[in-house]
Amino acid sequence: MANKKSVGHAYNVDFLNVVFAASSLFLFFTTIWMVFDDFDREWKGYQRQFVLLEGYVTSLELQATESGIDQDRLSQLTAARAQAEESLASNQALVDELNAELADIEANFYITDQAYNFLKAEYDVDRYTYEEMQEEHPEDAAELRPAIDDMYNRWVGLGIQVEELSAQRDAVRAQIGEYTGGVTDADTEIRELTADAERLRGRVAELQVDFVGDILLNAPLLDFMAPSLTIQQVITPNVVDDVNFIRVSKMDRCMTCHIAIDREGFEGYPQPYTTHPSLDAYVGSASPHPVQTTGCTVCHEGMGQSIGFIHSSHTPETEAQTAEWEARYGWDVPHYWDFPMLPTNMTEASCAKCHQDTVYVDEAPDLNLAYGLYERAGCYACHVTAGFTDLRKPGPDLTKISAKLTPEWASTWIRDPREVKASTWMPRFWYNSNTSAPEDIQRNEIEIGATVAYLFAHSDGHEFANASPPLGDAARGEELVGSVGCLACHITEGQARLDAGTRRTF
Incomplete structure (x- = not known):
């Protein structure tokens, strides 16, 4: 026998056996790891916990429902039912006779009613044939009239029998009800009174951990059949x-x-x-x-x-x-x-x-506030936005600016509006984070000056109704501002924009 380790053999069987054994063990343990990892997935843990939580919540709901049942009324109904059962037991022989009679009546009623309906169908067909023949061949139709009348009379007779049997059945049922009505009425009221509790008891019973449905069918390698833990989508x-x-x-x-x-x-x-x-x-x-x-x-x-x-x-x-x-x-x-x-x-x-092209959405208070803030701040003036078209410009009229302001004040305002009035909505256009470098200063000032010069160069004049109004009393003015409602909209205490809120804007 040749030496497996000698020169000339391309492989070493003993070494290959070791490699095969090691790879088999590796495959075995990784398979076990894979199965366990699938069994221990995050969402499965949540669903297992929810089954317990749902049982607990349902039990609490059952306790609350049971405590809300009118126990006095339930006791009265239970006692009334027991009394009705005693009365029913004492007359059970008579009730059995009435039930037997009722069964015979219902059997006769079923047979008669079926015969009535079948005969009605046959009569309708023959009557239609007769009426058609009467239109086309009146002489032949006359021969069918006696049979049609006879069938009609038999159908009417069966209808009378159905009504008589129905009346007999109702009378016997009424007699039985005199003995069983007390139990039936009590059961109906008890059922209405305890319906929610009974439903919850059934639900609690369903939520109890079941070995087959909750454990066995969710076990590794068996959860492909009918698991209760499933992905919902x-x-x-x-x-x-x-x-x-x-x-x-x-x-x-x-x-x-x-x-x-x-x-x-x-x-x-x-x-x-x-x-x-x-x-x-x-x-x-x-x-x-x-x-x-x-x-x-x-x-x-x-x-x-x-x-x-x-x-x-x-x-x-x-x-x-x-x-x-x-x-x-x-x-x-x-x-x-x-x-x-x-x-x-x-x-x-x-x-x-x-919810496009709308600026109000039910049940979205934060979004509605944002829409209101967007409108109040005048963002739509530069940023075209659906729902904010055709609105008036948010800024004041500048066509008569020279009648009210000076170029120096306008330059100071444009340079940093919130430095002059902390609560203003107007944004700053110069000296922002991207134009604050030393090399930007000269350009900023030139652009601010050019803007002011343009506004005053194109400003119209204005004649005031009272060119020289008398000086007012500051103390009296403070009293008026606080009493007539000015502070509902206007700010006088120097609050910042965010501190002032969205309603007070001037």
């Missing part, structure tokens, strides 16, 4: 994501983790188990934006197809939250998605995607 109609080279239908899987997002009762619980605010306006089934057709990322942005916290492109709201996410999730600024999730306090910005 909606594909929004007529809404697409632009992924550079192609547009694909927008797919949102956010509700895989945010399971209770459109369900009442989870308002006070932390993410991802909490209910969305204002269900009547957002994501609720009866809202204008139901989650089944609107989804989530239309408003919140982010990568809706992802089911992981990091890959969904969540965005923190504060520095403290940023530090918390970095420590807890290893969060970093998303680099692989062009539309990271908006912070919660900025979500209303997405309303403008659909």
Whole structure:
């Protein structure tokens, strides 16, 4: 036998056995790791926790519902039912006889009613044939008239029998009701009184952990059959994501983790188990934006197809939250998605995607305030914006500027309006961050001077009604300003623009 290690052999079998054993073990352990990693995915943990949370919340709701039941009324109904059952038991033999009689009547009623309906159908067909023949061949139609009349008389007779049997059935039912009505009425009232509690008891029973449905079918290698832990998603109609080279239908899987997002009762619980605010306006089934057709990322942005916290492109709201996410999730600024999730306090910005050409959106107070601020500041005068067209210019009329101001004052104002009046809306056009270098000073001053010279050169004159008004009393003026309502709009205490607010503008 040849030596496997001698010269001339291209391989060493013993060494290959070691390599094969090592690679087999590596494949085995990586397969185990893969299966466990799939079992331990983040969203599955959230859904397992939610099952327990839902059971707890439903139990609390059941307790609240049970405590709200009128126990005195329930006791009265229970006692009345027991008394009615005793009365029914004492007359059970008579009730059994009436039930037997009722069964016979119902059987006869069924047979007679069927015969009545069948005969009615036959009569309708023959009557139609007779009327057609009477129009075309009157002499032949006369021969059919006796048979038609006989069929009609039999049909009327069956109808009378149906009515008699129906009356007998109702009379027997009324007699039975005299003995069973007390139990039936009590059961109906008890059912109405405890309907919500019974429904919740059934729901609590359904939410109990089931070995087969909740454990076995969700176990590794068995969760391909009928698992209860599944990815939830909606594909929004007529809404697409632009992924550079192609547009694909927008797919949102956010509700895989945010399971209770459109369900009442989870308002006070932390993410991802909490209910969305204002269900009547957002994501609720009866809202204008139901989650089944609107989804989530239309408003919140982010990568809706992802089911992981990091890959969904969540965005923190504060520095403290940023530090918390970095420590807890290893969060970093998303680099692989062009539309990271908006912070919660900025979500209303997405309303403008659909609500175009409007400056007021229900349930969007921050956006409405922004629209109002945009209009009040006069931004639309330079920036053409849908919904802000055909508005008056926000600035004052400068055609008679020389009648009120001096060139020196106008230069000082234009140079830095807020240096003269801290609460003004007018922006500064010179000496900004990109024109504040020493080499920009000369150009700034030349442009400011040219602007002032142009305004005064084209200014019209103005004749005042009182060319020399008398001097006023400052103390009396202060009293008037504070009493007649001037301060509702005008600022006299030198407040800055942000401190003054959006309403007080002069």
